[in-house]
Amino acid sequence: MTDLSHLRADFPVLHQQVHGRPLVYFDNAATSQKPRQVLDVLRHYYEVDNANVHRGLHELSMRATDAFEAARVRTARFLGADRPEEIIFTRGTTEAVNLVAQVWAAQFLRPGDVILTTGMEHHSNLVPWQLAARRSGATLRHIPVLDDGTLDLEALDTLLDGPVKLFAFVHVSNSLGTINPARELCAKARVRGITTFVDGAQAVGHLPVDVREIGCDFYAFSGHKMCGPTGIGALYGRYELLESMDPWQGGGEMILGVTLESSTYKAPPARFEAGTPDISGAIGLAAAMDYLDGIGLDVIQSHGEALTRLAWEGLRELPGVRLLGPASPRAALVAFSLASAHPHDLVEFVNTQGVALRGGHHCTQPLMKRFKVPGTSRASFYFYNTPKEVQRLLEVLREAIRFFG
Amino acid sequence: MPISDDLRDLYQQVILDHSRHPRNHGELSGDCIHVHGDNPTCGDEIDLWLKLSPEGGVEDLKFSGQGCAISQASASMMTVKIKGTSKDKATSLLEDFRRVVTGEGQVADEDALGELQLLEGVQKFPQRVKCAMLAWRALEQALGEGSGDVHA
Numbered sequence: 001m002t003d004l005s006h007l008r009a010d011f012p013v014l015h016q017q018v019h020g021r022p023l024v025y026f027d028n029a030a031t032s033q034k035p036r037q038v039l040d041v042l043r044h045y046y047e048v049d050n051a052n053v054h055r056g057l058h059e060l061s062m063r064a065t066d067a068f069e070a071a072r073v074r075t076a077r078f079l080g081a082d083r084p085e086e087i088i089f090t091r092g093t094t095e096a097v098n099l100v101a102q103v104w105a106a107q108f109l110r111p112g113d114v115i116l117t118t119g120m121e122h123h124s125n126l127v128p129w130q131l132a133a134r135r136s137g138a139t140l141r142h143i144p145v146l147d148d149g150t151l152d153l154e155a156l157d158t159l160l161d162g163p164v165k166l167f168a169f170v171h172v173s174n175s176l177g178t179i180n181p182a183r184e185l186c187a188k189a190r191v192r193g194i195t196t197f198v199d200g201a202q203a204v205g206h207l208p209v210d211v212r213e214i215g216c217d218f219y220a221f222s223g224h225k226m227c228g229p230t231g232i233g234a235l236y237g238r239y240e241l242l243e244s245m246d247p248w249q250g251g252g253e254m255i256l257g258v259t260l261e262s263s264t265y266k267a268p269p270a271r272f273e274a275g276t277p278d279i280s281g282a283i284g285l286a287a288a289m290d291y292l293d294g295i296g297l298d299v300i301q302s303h304g305e306a307l308t309r310l311a312w313e314g315l316r317e318l319p320g321v322r323l324l325g326p327a328s329p330r331a332a333l334v335a336f337s338l339a340s341a342h343p344h345d346l347v348e349f350v351n352t353q354g355v356a357l358r359g360g361h362h363c364t365q366p367l368m369k370r371f372k373v374p375g376t377s378r379a380s381f382y383f384y385n386t387p388k389e390v391q392r393l394l395e396v397l398r399e400a401i402r403f404f405g
Numbered sequence: 406m407p408i409s410d411d412l413r414d415l416y417q418q419v420i421l422d423h424s425r426h427p428r429n430h431g432e433l434s435g436d437c438i439h440v441h442g443d444n445p446t447c448g449d450e451i452d453l454w455l456k457l458s459p460e461g462g463v464e465d466l467k468f469s470g471q472g473c474a475i476s477q478a479s480a481s482m483m484t485v486k487i488k489g490t491s492k493d494k495a496t497s498l499l500e501d502f503r504r505v506v507t508g509e510g511q512v513a514d515e516d517a518l519g520e521l522q523l524l525e526g527v528q529k530f531p532q533r534v535k536c537a538m539l540a541w542r543a544l545e546q547a548l549g550e551g552s553g554d555v556h557a
């Protein structure tokens with residue numbers, strides 16, 4: 001395992017005691033911590049360049065606009081998009097799904113059409129499609145999840161042969177750690193003329209992602225899960241597709257001309273970015289991308305794999321532990337249930353030892369039902385976590401098992 | 406590794422025992438009130454069945470559910486205490502119990518609460534008050550409006 005522990009110095013938040021113990025932050029799938037390099041950029045922006053974008057001819061406005069648009073270019077490069085105009089800044093993954101589920105769905109879905117998702121979707125890549133189905137008269141179908149936490153790819157072919165218009169799936173499952181074969185799934189959809197939407201919330205910044213290589217039509221992610229600020233994320237959309245879509249929210253920035261009766265709209269991405277955007281967020285996101293590329297996404301991924309293997313092997317030896325998801329390949333998280341303690345009791349226990357886990361349904365209630373568990377406990381890792389912290393988790397879990405008996 | 410006093414207070418043996426071996430667990434059939442309670446943020450669930458006597462007392466009650474030790478133990482301990490009481494008594498126990506777990510207000514009758522006072526440890530864990538109150542919210546609904554759903 002590459003030793004990345006020197007990077008911990010970049011994260012002030014990691015150096016604190018919680019309940020008298022050194023903090024072990026294992027809730028990275030919920031949100032990651034932010035390095036000084038990102039915090040400094042945010043501060044610099046507000047202290048030196050702050051102005052509104054695209055609407056001033058003065059120096060600061062031009063600087064802010066340049067930095068904001070440079071962030072778009074940076075994001076396009078990070079995702080392997082063809083051009084920056086394919087990047088729409090959003091609040092995050094959830095907003096990106098809702099944008100497509102409202103605009104694209106309203107225009108292109110007809111009664112009888114099928115929206116295909118999977119049994120392992122985060123609520124944010126499920127509920128917006130349910131709403132879209134209700135509004136359009138389309139129906140929703142799901143690819144089942146197999147016992148090992150992977151998708152039933154045999155069922156997939158049959159399902160795709162139905163009247164499917166859109167296929168939305170999660171790239172990396174936040175509850176199982178499953179890495180779905182995004183490229184293969186998109187290829188199967190593409191030959192049938194089906195539009196694809198990939199939820200990359202747990203993938204971007206954690207493993208190399210290239211939207212052209214994946215071959216998807218839409219791809220969404222959140223900045224806060226990859227060292228960026230909260231409140232910023234992006235929707236990637238193939239340009240022709242974006243160009244064919246109606247506006248989403250109306251307001252300033254997205255218009256060409258307005259009369260009292262009607263308006264004409266700008267081309268993408270401006271068409272989908274009404275109002276003052278999260279300028280500092282976008283700039284901070286670009287800084288996070290610089291930071292992560294400085295480490296290397298393959299390095300980040302293999303470090304995560306090593307920590308996960310360590311945790312997986314350790315957990316397997318504990319009595320009464322049931323691990324969910326495939327053993328490998330998997331993302332940098334472990335999710336498990338314990339015979340003697342409900343996830344909330346376990347999370348409460350480990351919290352008093354300074355360890356931050358997440359317990360519950362992880363916004364994937366259908367999946368919990370599928371595996372017949374009320375919820376799970378999840379430890380999710382990032383590059384600043386260490387093998388020593390994983391050992392500490394295992395030690396605390398052994399104590400918890402003794403306590404709850 | 407030292408385990409904090411707050412945690413030991415939260416998970417006392419009596420509480421863990423009730424969560425592992427819930428009393429009055431199951432369903433009631435026939436003419437009875439049924440309330441489903443859940444806590445959408447954490448997924449805890451309680452189904453409460455309650456039969457009122459002709460005089461308006463709680464003749465019998467049972468529960469089933471899933472959730473953390475606190476929510477299930479609280480439900481179990483509640484059924485033990487409430488079974489056979491009058492409606493008024495049940496209501497005053499409910500009010501006192503809320504005071505115990507939130508730490509707000511003066512408990513009117515400590516002796517009546519008995520074992521339920523052990524859930525006082527919840528005060529130190531404010532995010533768990535909802536867990537402890539879930540079954541009681543279902544009881545409140547059952548005694549007030551009758552069958553239905555409650556969300557913590």
Ligand SMILES: Cc1ncc(COP(=O)(O)O)c(C=O)c1O
Pocket residue numbers: 029030091092093094095122124125170172173174199201202222363
């Ligand atoms: C797989 C997945 N999809 C979507 C989301 C939603 O992301 P956000 O809340 O940042 O919009 C998350 C975050 O929890 C996630 O893990």
